[in-house]
Structures are given as C-alpha cells and as structure tokens.
Amino acid sequence: MAKNKTCYRCSNCAHESIKWVGCCPSCGEWNSFIQEQQHTALKLPSFSKTKCSNFLSAVGNDQTYAMSLLQDIVIEDQDRMCSSLKEWDRVLGGGILPGSFIILTGDPGIGKSTLLLQVADLIAQNNYAVVYFSSEESLQQVKGRALRLGIGDTRVRFSDQACLEHIVALCEKEKPNLVILDSIQNCYLSEQAQLFPGTVAQLREAAFFLMRFAKINKIAVLVTGHITKEGQMAGPKVLEHMVDAVFYLQCEDRWQTRILRSVKNRFGAINEVGFFEMQEEGMVEIANINQQLLSEVSVSSGSVLVSAVEGSRPLLLELQALCVDSRFGMPQRVVTGLDPKRVVLVAAILEKYLHIRFSSQDIFFKVSGGFKIKESSSDLGIALALLSSYFQMPLPQKSVAIGEISLTGQIKPANQIGICIKEVEKFGLENVFIAKTQQVKTSCKLIGLGSVYDLLTLFPEK
Structure with missing residues (x-):
C-alpha cells in the first residue's frame, strides 16, 4: 500500500523541502512553496512498458545505443508547416x-x-x-x-x-x-x-x-x-x-x-x-504597425518620435513628457513604457551640464500606445522630450531622435540605425537627430549632435 509523505516544492524551480520556507534557497523566489503529497510506492512513468506508448518502446539492439560521428549524422530536409x-x-x-x-x-x-x-x-x-x-x-x-x-x-x-x-x-x-x-x-x-x-x-x-x-x-x-x-x-x-x-x-x-x-x-x-x-x-x-502608430502622433511640446527595434522590426514610437513645478517635498517621477531609472539618469545629465533644475520638477513620461522601450538609443529622445516640455516648445514636425547619451553628456551612435533610417524614409519623416559621429546614407535631413550642449540650439528662443 502506498505511504503518503508531505513535502513542499518550489513552483518556480522545483526545489524540494521537508517544511515550508518563505524564500526558496535555490532560486530566491518568495512565497513559491506549495504542499504536495508524495506517494512512495508510486513509480515514475516507464515509457517502455506503457501500453499505448509504442513510440517510446526501447529496442534492444546495438544500433539503438550506438554512438555516431558528427560527419556521419544525416540531416533530413524538413519542410516547415x-x-x-x-x-x-x-x-x-x-x-x-x-x-x-x-x-x-x-x-x-x-x-x-x-x-x-x-x-x-x-x-x-x-x-x-x-x-x-x-x-x-x-x-x-x-x-x-x-x-x-x-x-x-x-x-x-x-x-x-x-x-x-x-x-x-x-x-x-x-x-x-x-x-x-x-x-x-x-x-x-x-x-x-x-x-x-x-x-x-x-x-x-x-x-x-x-x-x-x-x-x-x-x-x-x-x-x-x-x-x-x-x-x-x-x-x-x-x-x-x-x-x-x-x-x-x-x-x-x-x-x-x-x-x-x-x-x-x-x-x-x-x-x-x-x-x-x-x-x-x-x-x-x-x-504595418507603424502606420497605425504614426496616425496618432500630434505636434506638441514634450512629444518626440524615437525608433526602437523589436526583434528584426523597427518601430516608430512617440515619447510624451510632462514637466511641472513640484508641489510636494519629494518630486514625483511617474514613468510608463520606459525604465524609470533611465529617465532619472537622463534628467540628471541635463541638470548637471545644462543647469536646468529638473530636481524641482515633477516628471511624467509615457510611451504612446502602451509599448515598452528597453533600448538605450531612446536616450536622445528622452532628453529632447524633457527639454521640449520644460521650455514649452514643440520640436520640428516629422522629426525622429536616435542616439545614446553618455554620463559625460556626449551623444553616442546608436546600434542598428540602418534599418531604423529605412523605416523613417518609408514614412516620409524629414528630420533625424543622431550623433554627429554617426555616418548614414539617407535622403532625410540629418541633424548631428555632439553633446547635450547642442540640444539647446534646437530651442533658440530659450
């Protein structure tokens, strides 16, 4: 007769414990242990003896257990469904x-x-x-x-x-x-x-x-x-x-x-x-997801287009920033669709070199459409959106920002910019803000930026 034994198993990594624990010692997951009944007389499935599992029956000949050299293995042509x-x-x-x-x-x-x-x-x-x-x-x-x-x-x-x-x-x-x-x-x-x-x-x-x-x-x-x-x-x-x-x-x-x-x-x-x-x-x-995304873009302060690559597909997404004077002791940072730490980092770089007190501003950030951007090439777009909202001046229409920003305030070239530029050309966008050191062949107007100081030239009235 089977004898039941109680154990606790992590639902994340299957680590087993004789008692419940709050944090799994194997994977570090919290509150993941669930109680199970172990049946000591229960055997694991024997594929060679399962009645309807002929496909798994072991054939006891030398060919089944023989080793093969890599050059002797034949790759069959298989059509994908x-x-x-x-x-x-x-x-x-x-x-x-x-x-x-x-x-x-x-x-x-x-x-x-x-x-x-x-x-x-x-x-x-x-x-x-x-x-x-x-x-x-x-x-x-x-x-x-x-x-x-x-x-x-x-x-x-x-x-x-x-x-x-x-x-x-x-x-x-x-x-x-x-x-x-x-x-x-x-x-x-x-x-x-x-x-x-x-x-x-x-x-x-x-x-x-x-x-x-x-x-x-x-x-x-x-x-x-x-x-x-x-x-x-x-x-x-x-x-x-x-x-x-x-x-x-x-x-x-x-x-x-x-x-x-x-x-x-x-x-x-x-x-x-x-x-x-x-x-x-x-x-x-x-x-054509970009066609739907661009149909919702409006020219206003705090808005800028960026290009993000998902897999092999470039997406044209709108960043929206809102900067207002803080009414609380601790300024708020509400970010949706971006890593909040990246937004805080870019704001700190702008405050350090451009002497704009974002530390006294509530900053709200959103990626339109509910998408999430993880690429560092969105740094330049984040900076331009912050400055556009702060100065209350919209950027030129049909503009896209592609570039990284270093801790020293330098604008660095972005990866995979070739496929991003092709997508920009496809939808007739005219102005592309990129790093000054990046060389790209395109019919678009390239606006090279060397450092965050050059960003102020885009807002001449301020």
Whole structure:
C-alpha cells in the first residue's frame, strides 16, 4: 500500500523541502512553496512498458545505443508547416518544424485558444494532418468558437481528452503532423493520477513525456500554458528548458492589439515580435504597425518620435513628457513604457551640464500606445522630450531622435540605425537627430549632435 509523505516544492524551480520556507534557497523566489503529497510506492512513468506508448518502446539492439560521428549524422530536409498568417510564421522562424516542442503562454482570455484554432485550420488547409486536444473546454465550446471564427468546415480533428496516454494512443491512430494541446496544465499521466493536474511534478513529467513523443516520432507538439500573477510562465523552470520554443502572447494598452513575442526559439530568432488585432472574426494580423502608430502622433511640446527595434522590426514610437513645478517635498517621477531609472539618469545629465533644475520638477513620461522601450538609443529622445516640455516648445514636425547619451553628456551612435533610417524614409519623416559621429546614407535631413550642449540650439528662443 502506498505511504503518503508531505513535502513542499518550489513552483518556480522545483526545489524540494521537508517544511515550508518563505524564500526558496535555490532560486530566491518568495512565497513559491506549495504542499504536495508524495506517494512512495508510486513509480515514475516507464515509457517502455506503457501500453499505448509504442513510440517510446526501447529496442534492444546495438544500433539503438550506438554512438555516431558528427560527419556521419544525416540531416533530413524538413519542410516547415506554414500558415497564411505571416506574422505568426515570421515569429516562429518560418513555420513549425516537425519534431519541435513549442509552448504558447499568455494572460487568461488574451486569445491563445483563438489564435491556435486559426493556425490549426490554416495548416490543415495545406494538406497537413492536425489534431487538437482541448482539455479545458468541451467540444461544443470549441465548435462554438470555430463557428464564430468562420471555420466551421475544417479538416482538423478534435478531442477533449486530457490523459496523456490516451492522447498518444489517438495520435498513433491518426498519424498527425501537428498536435495542439490546450493546455498542458490540465493534462495528466494516469500513473500519477493521485497528483492534481498542474502541480510541479505533473508538469515536469508531462513535459518530458511530450518532448520524447515529439522527438522520436518527428511530430510537432504545440501546447498552451498558464502564467503566474507576475506574468511569468507557470510551472517549474525546467519546463522552459525542455521545450524548443517559448512564445508569449501579450496585450498592449491600445485598442485590441496583441503582440506575439519570441522568448526562446531553437529554430529561429528570439525577441522577434508579431502584431495582431482581436476582432469579431478572430486574430487579424497587422502587417504595418507603424502606420497605425504614426496616425496618432500630434505636434506638441514634450512629444518626440524615437525608433526602437523589436526583434528584426523597427518601430516608430512617440515619447510624451510632462514637466511641472513640484508641489510636494519629494518630486514625483511617474514613468510608463520606459525604465524609470533611465529617465532619472537622463534628467540628471541635463541638470548637471545644462543647469536646468529638473530636481524641482515633477516628471511624467509615457510611451504612446502602451509599448515598452528597453533600448538605450531612446536616450536622445528622452532628453529632447524633457527639454521640449520644460521650455514649452514643440520640436520640428516629422522629426525622429536616435542616439545614446553618455554620463559625460556626449551623444553616442546608436546600434542598428540602418534599418531604423529605412523605416523613417518609408514614412516620409524629414528630420533625424543622431550623433554627429554617426555616418548614414539617407535622403532625410540629418541633424548631428555632439553633446547635450547642442540640444539647446534646437530651442533658440530659450
């Protein structure tokens, strides 16, 4: 008879402790330990003996366990499974590769299931066998969503099975090219049925089970995952290590825009982004996001355009600054979309060399559209926005600022300025503020700036 033993396991790194602790000694995460029941008589899944796991049965011959030289390994030509959603295919590196294990995560209700249902239908239209397992919704709910998306007549096969052994048995029967599982937190192994689905132990074993299934059979497995209240993927960190690719579906604070972001991708670029808009007919890709962003830009004091590169895509974003005399003992610094420390740093540099007392000003900063900028090439834009708001003078229309600012007040060249300038030319922007030492071929008017002292020449009346 199985003997139960209580233990505590970190939900972030799977570190185990005999008692609850506030801070994990392994990963440093706070309040991450959850109580679990260990069954000492319970064995881990034996893939060689699982009834419906023929794909994992070990073949006892010398060929199975033989070593290979690198030059003897043959790389097979594999076509990626593409959809007609160019934004999706580009973020994935050109499509889904056979044998890959991919996880898509995001906030509840953000559209993960909607996007995957559309992708499944589009890939099935390209003569690929696709099976869709919905462990969170009934088949009637899935059909209702499909009808709303206009894909009621699809070649995708559906099941609401949640047991992984039964899922594998159905896959052996259907012989699919792509398996979609929504979601991994609701699936379980029958040999660990005593554990609640979604626990650290279940997720770890389920991920290993699916990873071996994908690699041995060269079948792509795409699963959805939950996230924590901090916005990170739920489950042990080892889950991210097992999968080939991790994608986040995020929502910005502008209309119904969704951003598909690549965090890990063994078969493509990381930090690549794709833009979608949630509409009645489902996810609609936004091929030209900059056109929408620039349509909202207005010429006013404190406003300046900057160029930020997300993955391989340059974005033209508007920075908005507001400087007012402080009414409190401690001046406020309210920043949205930028690192607050970067704004404070740029303000300190301007105060040091230009003798403008930003220390007595409340500073409010915002990136329009709800986007987030992490690049240091936004330094020049931050400085110009602060000065424009402080002097209450707008910058010339159709102007973009691209450059870094050093602690000595020097304007430094920005990285990847070539693709930024091409995007600027594409939308007819005329003036580009850059470092004086940066050489760029362009039809735009380049305004070279050597140091923060040169910024005052842009505000001659002050």
